[in-house]
Amino acid sequence: xxxxxxxxxxxxxxxxxxxGAEAAAFQEVPxxxxxxxxxxxxATNVPWIDSNGWRFQRGxxxxxxxxxxxxSAALAAAEAFTFNVDAILNPDPADIQELGRMLQFLKANxxxxxxxxxxxxxxxxxxxxxxxxxxxxxxxNLLYRVVAAPDPALGLxxxxxxxxxxxxxxxxxxxxxxxxxxxxxxxxxxxxxYGTSTVIARLTGNGRRARLILLSFDRNRRQQTEDPAAIxxxxxxxxxxxxxxxxxxxxxxxxxxxxxxxxxxxxxxPSFNTVAIIDLDAIDDAALGGSSPHDH
Amino acid sequence: MDRREFLSAMAAMPVAGALQPRPIPSxxxxxxxxxxxLPGMPGPYPGRVVTVHSPRCIDETTEKxxxxxxxxxxxxxxxxxxxxxxxxxSWARFFNAGDFVGIKVNxxxxxxxxxxxxxxxxIANNLIAVGVKPANIVIHERGSGQILLPRYDRFVxxxxxxxxxxxxxxxxxxxxxxxxFFGEEDTRSYLIRMVTESFTKxxxxxxxxxxxxxxxxxxxxxxxxxxxxxxxxxxxxxQTETLTFIGTLATVEPLRSRTVLNIMDxxxxxxxxxxxxxxxxxxxxxxQMKFGTDPVAIDRFxxxxxxxxxxxxxxxxVWNRDMKYFSTNPEDWDRDPNMNRSIRExxxxxxxxxxxxxxxxxxxxxxxELTI
Numbered sequence: 001x002x003x004x005x006x007x008x009x010x011x012x013x014x015x016x017x018x019x020g021a022e023a024a025a026f027q028e029v030p031x032x033x034x035x036x037x038x039x040x041x042x043a044t045n046v047p048w049i050d051s052n053g054w055r056f057q058r059g060x061x062x063x064x065x066x067x068x069x070x071x072s073a074a075l076a077a078a079e080a081f082t083f084n085v086d087a088i089l090n091p092d093p094a095d096i097q098e099l100g101r102m103l104q105f106l107k108a109n110x111x112x113x114x115x116x117x118x119x120x121x122x123x124x125x126x127x128x129x130x131x132x133x134x135x136x137x138x139x140x141n142l143l144y145r146v147v148a149a150p151d152p153a154l155g156l157x158x159x160x161x162x163x164x165x166x167x168x169x170x171x172x173x174x175x176x177x178x179x180x181x182x183x184x185x186x187x188x189x190x191x192x193x194y195g196t197s198t199v200i201a202r203l204t205g206n207g208r209r210a211r212l213i214l215l216s217f218d219r220n221r222r223q224q225t226e227d228p229a230a231i232x233x234x235x236x237x238x239x240x241x242x243x244x245x246x247x248x249x250x251x252x253x254x255x256x257x258x259x260x261x262x263x264x265x266x267x268x269x270p271s272f273n274t275v276a277i278i279d280l281d282a283i284d285d286a287a288l289g290g291s292s293p294h295d296h
Numbered sequence: 297m298d299r300r301e302f303l304s305a306m307a308a309m310p311v312a313g314a315l316q317p318r319p320i321p322s323x324x325x326x327x328x329x330x331x332x333x334l335p336g337m338p339g340p341y342p343g344r345v346v347t348v349h350s351p352r353c354i355d356e357t358t359e360k361x362x363x364x365x366x367x368x369x370x371x372x373x374x375x376x377x378x379x380x381x382x383x384x385x386s387w388a389r390f391f392n393a394g395d396f397v398g399i400k401v402n403x404x405x406x407x408x409x410x411x412x413x414x415x416x417x418x419i420a421n422n423l424i425a426v427g428v429k430p431a432n433i434v435i436h437e438r439g440s441g442q443i444l445l446p447r448y449d450r451f452v453x454x455x456x457x458x459x460x461x462x463x464x465x466x467x468x469x470x471x472x473x474x475x476x477f478f479g480e481e482d483t484r485s486y487l488i489r490m491v492t493e494s495f496t497k498x499x500x501x502x503x504x505x506x507x508x509x510x511x512x513x514x515x516x517x518x519x520x521x522x523x524x525x526x527x528x529x530x531x532x533x534x535q536t537e538t539l540t541f542i543g544t545l546a547t548v549e550p551l552r553s554r555t556v557l558n559i560m561d562x563x564x565x566x567x568x569x570x571x572x573x574x575x576x577x578x579x580x581x582x583x584q585m586k587f588g589t590d591p592v593a594i595d596r597f598x599x600x601x602x603x604x605x606x607x608x609x610x611x612x613x614v615w616n617r618d619m620k621y622f623s624t625n626p627e628d629w630d631r632d633p634n635m636n637r638s639i640r641e642x643x644x645x646x647x648x649x650x651x652x653x654x655x656x657x658x659x660x661x662x663x664x665e666l667t668i
Contacts, residue, residue: 140481178479186476186483194484195526229466232484257469268469 002090005099013103017088026064026088029055031072032079034198034217047198049217054134056083058124058146064088070095074102075217078247078275081106082202082213084113102247102274109245109277114204114211119190119236120144120180121154129170130160136177141201143190156184194232203235205282210239212278214269228256229268239265239280246272318535323544324474329492332553336498337519337546339556339589340389341377343655343662345597346587348373350668354412354563356581361414361563368668370418373559373587376664384425390556391497393427398495399435400555402502402518405566406445408573411501413451415561415585419499420452430455434464434495438488438522465489467525473545477530477537485524491551498555500591504565504582505573506602508629510538511614511642513571514598515558515591516653520545531638534622539641543648546591552653560586560594567605568633575630580605592654593661595645609633614642 001014008014017023035048052063063085065076073091077099080087091099122137124130124146137144150157158180160167170176186192191201191212202213212235241255246269255267255278269276334340353365374386391397399419401411420433433456437443440462448458461467467486476483491498502518509531510517520542521527527545530537546552562582566573573579582601586594603614611633612621621636623629629637649656 181479192481194482194486197481227462227466229469232467232469232486259469266469268466 002088005089005091005096007096008100008103011100013100013107014089017090023064023088026062026086027055027060028066029060029063031065031068032075032217033072047217049139049198049200051135051138051200051215051217052079053083053138053200053202053215054131056085057138057144058131058134060085062086066090068092068095073099074274075215077102077106078215081110082200082215082275105245105247105275111211114206114209116143116145117190117203117205117210118143118145119155119188120184121147121151121157123147123149123157123159125160129173132173133158133170133176136173137180138200140177140181141189141191141193142177142180142184143201143203155188156180188236190236192234194234195229196231199231201233205280208282209242210235210237210280210282212280214272214276214278216272216274216276226271228270230271231269233267233269233278235265235280236263237265238263238283240283241267241278242281243279244269244276245278246270246276248273249276318537320540321475321477321537323540325544325548326474327471327487327549329471329549329553331549335549335553336556336589337552337591338593338652338654341589343590343593343660344377344588345590345593345661345663346373346376347584347597347663347665348376348587348668349584349665351583353583353668354581359564361412363414363418365668366412366414366418366563369585370415370422370559372666372668373585374422376666377587383422387422387426391423391426391428393429395423395428395496396432396494397423397428397434398490398498398554399433400498400500400519400522401435401437401443401446401448402505402513402522402571403437403442403446404571405503405505405573406442408576409503409505409564409566409570409579410442410446411503411561412563413446413448415559415563416448416501417451417453419501419559420456423499424453431457433457434459434490436460436464436488436490438525459490461488461490461525465493468492471548473524473541473548475537475541477541478533480529482526482529485526485545487524487548487551491523491554495554497557498551500555500558502558502560504560504562504598504601506566506568506570506578506606506614507640508570508636509536509638509640510542510644511640512595512598512602512645514560514595514645516542516546516595516645516648519551519555519591523551524548534619534624534638536638536641539644539647542644543651543653546648546653547651555591556589558586558588558591558594560598562586562601565601565605567602567609568611569630578633590654590661592645592649592656593663595648596656596658596661597663599642599645606633612636614640616640 002017029052070092073095198218200215258267348369350365371383378386380386403410435458440460468489471487472484507513530541562584568578628635646656
């Protein structure tokens with residue numbers, strides 16, 4: 001934390017920002033947020049997510065959020081937490097109180113990181129074009145890992161110059177992301193979110209348990225006001241929700257209408273502010289005799 | 297949307313005369329509900345429409361509604377539909393004391409045009425007259441905003457509630473239609489839970505309105521897009537999926553089985569820029585109501601009502617698909633009845649007939665008109 005937020009350092013919620021060579025190891029990243037831009041095809045505006053998720057997926061482990069504009073510090077902290085990145089935050093003084101609340105929340109819900117879950121491997125040629133492809137894959141919750149070479153353990157490998165992904169296709173990253181989605185198939189996606197287009201999901205797990213973090217970029221970082229069923233989540237795999245921690249929501253906020261159909265898990269997530277953390281236990285079907293109480 | 301999506305959208309912008317028909321989307325309908333022995337739509341009176349006119353039902357200057365006229369219109373419409381002498385017998389064919397009834401209004405044009413509170417109140421009175429408890433009557437819409445504008449609560453008997461999916465029960469996770477229209481991420485449209493878990497019957501009370509995407513909005517669109525969420529995704533582009541999506545949603549159980557009566561409120565209507573009614577100059581006064589169980593048959597006549605009015609005003613037909621009348625600027629469409637915001641799809645009504653929802657051919661519709 002920069003000196004602007006020294007009070008948070010004093011409270012033990014953050015460490016002082018490094019200086020000198022240590023600081024130089026932190027790569028500058030822009031602030032995260034959501035813009036509303038006019039839609040040329042309709043009378044409406046559409047949300048435009050600015051996220052660093054793809055940069056972190058690509059390898060940045062130390063990020064420097066310089067010049068965070070007012071209102072963006074809490075989201076920056078949540079974004080860095082979501083992607084397990086060390087970050088320097090330089091908050092606007094108006095954000096100190098909110099950032100303190102967020103850091104308290106994140107501290108209370110921290111845990112040793114679990115392996116990233118993904119079923120798409122992207123062979124990154126480090127081009128700016130591929131960067132935009134990664135950006136779109138992140139924003140569309142097509143969960144991927146950047147790999148050095150095709151990994152047979154992943155369901156789909158995205159590599160430019162292959163028959164499925166010709167190099168020229170990447171000239172339109174939007175269509176390229178749609179191509180990746182089509183090749184994988186929606187039924188095979190590890191996470192689907194219904195009811196929102198402004199939330200990024202991050203899924204980690206180790207076979208016994210998993211953690212799903214939902215990062216909301218909505219204008220006020222909040223899904224529909226006090227909606228107990230703001231987002232429907234569909235996960236590939238059978239899980240039992242173990243803990244739900246939404247930032248700045250009532251203590252009675254809970255996941256509802258949990259369903260298992262085949263090898264999937266679905267549930268409603270109530271409205272939350274900025275970030276929600278969902279811990280899940282994998283269901284041992286053998287122990288349950290092949291079905292779960294939530295079977296539907 | 298990002299820069300790339302913008303470029304893609306720009307590339308997809310229609311050129312005059314260049315639009316090709318879109319293929320019918322792949323729909324996945326998910327519901328555990330089975331149809332009733334006689335589904336409400338098209339119900340016991342397929343291909344049957346009763347229209348009741350009343351020159352006194354609304355004052356065109358003040359828009360004040362004449363309640364005795366409304367009462368007489370509803371009584372006349374229902375008895376003519378069923379063949380009974382006493383309106384209570386007509387209502388008793390559809391509803392009884394054991395029912396929990398949802399009145400599906402249309403408030404998307406409120407406060408300028410909507411299901412008229414006086415009409416809704418008279419429907420509620422008739423339900424109560426055949427034994428339905430006020431506590432078991434819910435005036436509703438999917439969304440929470442516009443339904444509060446008409447203040448239905450001030451017109452109906454005590455105990456009747458005004459609700460939306462935001463205020464009561466939310467969405468049913470087990471009943472939805474999944475389709476990917478334009479590459480959107482959110483591909484599901486969920487049915488509101490009050491339909492699946494509470495209502496035993498639904499009275500559908502649409503208006504007579506033009507619609508910038510579907511051509512007109514009547515029985516089918518009110519019950520389909522008004523009871524499912526995430527439906528606007530079908531008409532974010534010049535070419536829409538309203539042609540098939542409306543009818544597909546209307547077939548989903550239990551919505552189809554439980555929608556047992558359609559009463560189209562045509563005291564006033566909207567002939568352009570619907571479904572909203574921001575400009576009074578686009579409102580008109582058909583001064584009629586239509587009754588039936590067949591939503592297709594009623595909506596078939598609605599097309600003519602809207603299109604005839606547009607012809608009288610000297611503007612393009614709802615069937616006009618010429619891209620020279622298309623604009624992406626909402627102000628053009630709001631201001632100019634010769635501009636379209638989408639390629640209108642009044643054909644959604646005929647398409648719904650192919651799904652078994654009713655009779656489209658006017659030669660096969662028995663239409664009775666009376667004037668109060």
